[in-house]
Amino acid sequence: MSDELDMRDKAAWDAAEKVADYEHGWSSDIETDFAPKGLTEDTVRFISAKKNEPEWMLEWRLKAFALWKTMTPPDWAKLNVPPIDYQDAYYYAEPKAKPKLGSLDEVDPEILRIYEKLGIPIAEQEVLAGVEGARRVAVDAVFDSVSVATTFRAELERAGVIFRSISEAIKEYPELVKKWLGKIVPMHDNYFATLNCAVFSDGTFVYIPEGVRCPMELSTYFRINAENTGQFERTLIIADKGSYVSYLEGCTAPMRDENQLHAAVVELVALDDAEIKYSTVQNWYPGDAEGKGGIYNFVTKRALCQGRNSKVSWTQVETGSAVTWKYPSCVLNGENSVGEFYSVAVTNNYQQADTGTKMIHNGKGSRSTIVSKGISAGHSNNTYRGLVRVAPNAEGVRNFTQCDSLLLGSLSGAHTVPYIEVRNPSAQIEHEATTSKISDDQMFYAMARGLNAEEAVALIVNGFAKEVLQQLPMEFAVEAQKLLGISLEGSVG
Amino acid sequence: MLQITNLHANVGDKPILKGLTLSLKAGEIHAIMGPNGAGKSTLGYVLSGRPGYEVTEGSVTFNGNDLLDLEPHERAAAGLFLGFQYPVEIPGVSNVQFLREALNAQRKNRGEAPLSGAEFLKVAREQAGALGMDMDMLKRPVNVGFSGGEKKRNEMVQMGIINPALAILDETDSGLDIDALRTVGDGINRIMRKPGKAVLLITHYQRLLDYVKPDFVHVLADGRITRTGGAELALELERDGYKELAA
Secondary structure (H helix, E strand, C coil), X not given: CCHHHHHHHHHHHHHHHHHCCCCCCCCCCCCCCCCCCCCCHHHHHHHHHHCCCCHHHHHHHHHHHHHHHXXXXXXXXXXXXCCCCCCCCCCCXXXXXXXXXXXXXXXXXXXXXXXXXXXXXXXXXXXXXXXXCHHHHHHHHHHHCHHHHHHHHHHHHHHCCEEEEHHHHHHHCHHHHHHHCCCCCCCCCCHXXXXXXXXXCEEEEXXXXXXXXXXXXXXXXXXXXXXXXXXXXXXXXXXCCCCEEEEEEECCCCECCCCCEEXXXXXXXXXXCCEEEEEEEECECCCCCCCCCCCEEEEEEEEEECCCCCEEEEEEEECCCCEEEECCEEEECCCCCEEEEEEEEEECCCCEEEEEEEEEECCCCCEEEEEEEEEECCCCEEEEEEEEEECCCCCCXXXXXXXXXXECCCCCEEEEEEEEEECCCCCEEEEEEEEEECCHHHHHHHXXXXXXXXXXHHHHHHHHCHHHHCCCCHHHHHHHHHHHHHHCCCCCC | CEEEEEEEEEXXXXXXXXXXXXXXXXXXXXXXXXXXXXXXXXHHHHHHCCCCEEEEEEEEEECCEEXXXXXXXXXXXXXXXXXXXXXXXEEEEEHHHHHHXXXXXXXXXXXXXXXXXXXXXXXXXXXXXXXXXXXXXXXXXXXXXXXXXXXXXXXXXXXXHHCCCXXXXXXXXXXXXXHHHHHHHHHHHHHHCCCXXXXXXXXXCCHHHHCCCCCEEEEEECCEEEEEECHHHHHHHHHHCHHHHHX
């Protein structure tokens, strides 16, 4: 540990402490101590100890680790992923994650250009780019808006909403966590989920009490120490009877991150008459134009619509990562429960995305809607993979699926792999799919009205994705629109 | 304003324009008439820079600048507007959004400040109203589900909002009933019949010219202007057909 880094973190910590000095703050251990490279039982013990976890949590992690060692990575997706060396990585607070930069002048001009296009303030740009001392700026910025943040917090508390880091929740609300952790995505679910169980770094916990409508959109943005939740994020959201919450995850700005592998797990549970709206914008580093580098994103997201009339809606805009493996799903156990999946996935250059959803209809009268918009450019491959399953006892189930693919250029690929398993004759299942190219006519029409080629593509693509974008909360939707255009830069000649 | 000199252009390998020369001055309305396949639409596309239409010889200047050197969007920003024979549908993009982005892209290109949402809507409302178009139609996706007549009317609304110096209108009259023809004709006069502006009307028929009086009528046949006259030439064409005159 260099003194310099130590000082930087101390400054950040001091400022954070000032801000976070309230009863239910999110301040947690920001020591920068780290586990040695590699993954062994000791690593798992180290992480758990660092977090002062109770014994049951450590046992749970160790059980997962033992299980993981017996598993093999899935190979059924239409993805070409080189073998990953799990021993050649850090699993806790990697110390040299970001090279230190003196100022924004040292940042890759390409990245700066994108920040500018997205309209990100300079202070935030510095944090995102990893400029020396910028963390302090960020914390100061939060400090400036502390009254706002405090107001929000007070409001949440008044409503009885619990919004914590998962590490804190494990300590403060062990019964709630124990009741649901690993119940929606079981520990043995898949290779990456099991790995996450063993080594999850941190994440978010939300509990909305019975009958409460969460008074604001919840976003990790308000959590000042969310910066380093690491590559194994764990999220658990519980919506009790008759409650409602909208949760935003992600960032439109391209984040620098040297961790190549990300394997998050998100579990949602909605009880009777509860509704959860979960929106994601994912824009991690996709690799360069030749396909070098980039994040591998293996995420397991699943919602349990356990109660009658419960509803979960997933909306995602996926533009980043070199590899995306992600199927936000709904297990519709409750009678008349509703699952929704709205997705835009953009791939350019050599990106690969295999994404979609699973709608598991176990409850009578359960309904689901799937709208997937895939956009492929460059040499990329974009696959929609979706399952609609109707259990034998689930009477009166309905599903509507719409899968549209848009191709740019002649070297990209769009693939649609729907699985439909119906075991009850009363089900109504609809599947519509289209594949199209941006036409020369549309391009020329837009250009003849004054838009340049990139603006024209952005406009047409946004129109194509509109049904999904309009599901996003307003502040996200505007940025997501810009993001689609930026992600497809260079895709037209 | 527009000077076309000895213009030759190919579509693919096929020569379509074969030495076309034409001059438009500010304040003038010119009509280009001619049989199918003479190169009328090609002329519109070449002037507005459509990819795939390759100029092999000749020159075009617009207000003294080399027009052919510019990208399509730069030509639009310079003041050139093409009214499409077949306006294109853009699903999911509202007319309002499309036009505001287009107009502000042009303004940016010219170094002007963008119009605010409110300023833009004011202009859009005026122009739509003048052409008898419902504001609801402006909020609908560009040309999606519009009838042939509505599409053409929408082109005129776009022209009104963009307010170009030079409009090339490619068979804007086709597919219009008599009432719509009058509305469109009135629109062209109102928007473009002004000092400092010029219009190139590409048409098969003389009927639009009942509403928009041309200062010059040209016959385009086999890639060249074969005859030029006043408004009376259009009537003569209507009576005798192109065969006689093209020869």
